[in-house]
Amino acid sequence: MIKENLTTVQENIKMACQMAGKNEEEVTLVAVSKTKPIDLLMEAYECGCRHFGENKVQELVSKYEAMPKDIKWHMIGHLQRNKVKYIVDKVALIHSVDSLRLAEEISREAVKKDVEAAILIEVNVSQEDSKFGVSVDDSLSLIRQVSLLPNIQIKGLMTIAPYVENPEENKPYFEILRQLAVDISNKNIDNVSMNVLSMGMTGDYMVAIKEGATIVRVGTGIFGQRQYDV
Numbered sequence: 001m002i003k004e005n006l007t008t009v010q011e012n013i014k015m016a017c018q019m020a021g022k023n024e025e026e027v028t029l030v031a032v033s034k035t036k037p038i039d040l041l042m043e044a045y046e047c048g049c050r051h052f053g054e055n056k057v058q059e060l061v062s063k064y065e066a067m068p069k070d071i072k073w074h075m076i077g078h079l080q081r082n083k084v085k086y087i088v089d090k091v092a093l094i095h096s097v098d099s100l101r102l103a104e105e106i107s108r109e110a111v112k113k114d115v116e117a118a119i120l121i122e123v124n125v126s127q128e129d130s131k132f133g134v135s136v137d138d139s140l141s142l143i144r145q146v147s148l149l150p151n152i153q154i155k156g157l158m159t160i161a162p163y164v165e166n167p168e169e170n171k172p173y174f175e176i177l178r179q180l181a182v183d184i185s186n187k188n189i190d191n192v193s194m195n196v197l198s199m200g201m202t203g204d205y206m207v208a209i210k211e212g213a214t215i216v217r218v219g220t221g222i223f224g225q226r227q228y229d230v
């Protein structure tokens with residue numbers, strides 16, 4: 001089932017890239033594997049997936065230990081400062097940095113472990129689920145402050161759009177994120193590039209690609225519905 005799902009997602013990505021006039025290599029598919037067992041992840045791996053996204057530190061670390069070492073792990077969920085030390089040298093990209101205090105901790109641990117931490121700034125564009133993400137208005141000043149920290153590199157922006165029936169409804173949010181990246185890029189801040197836009201999930205990744213996504217995070221579309229223990 002995973003093989004068929006992946007083929008469908010990859011074909012859709014290709015189609016969206018064609019419509020957006022971009023090369024499909026410009027878009028990275030992150031397979032969001034949270035809650036899913038290793039054997040399903042390995043199935044995706046055998047089909048060629050090398051980017052996996054997790055939202056919990058402990059789960060990411062145990063999958064990291066169990067799986068092949070050529071995988072790029074993406075931390076996509078809210079990150080607590082006291083858990084940064086477990087993942088800073090294991091992940092390719094942290095998508096969910098939304099405060100100076102968190103960035104300072106990432107920087108501190110990256111210095112300690114002698115690694116460069118690549119991060120995205122999570123922006124709460126829709127303001128719907130207002131729990132995580134910096135506001136559009138506060139993002140530039142946060143980025144200026146984070147850019148001064150050692151061993152941390154800002155690669156771009158990430159957002160989580162609301163769940164909607166019609167994916168076109170999220171188009172304005174993706175446009176805002178892309179425009180914000182352009183504006184920030186024009187400031188030419190040291191240690192900051194705005195090449196990565198992580199936006200789009202199962203319901204709306206084609207729209208996101210058309211609006212400039214370079215990373216799409218797809219879970220359900222690859223692995224099927226998630227079951228959460230209650």
Ligand SMILES: *Cc1c(COP(=O)(O)O)cnc(C)c1O
Binds near residue numbers: 202
């Ligand atoms: C779970 C999750 C996804 C994937 O969601 P699907 O709708 O299953 O594709 C993407 N991004 C983040 C941050 C997530 O937590």
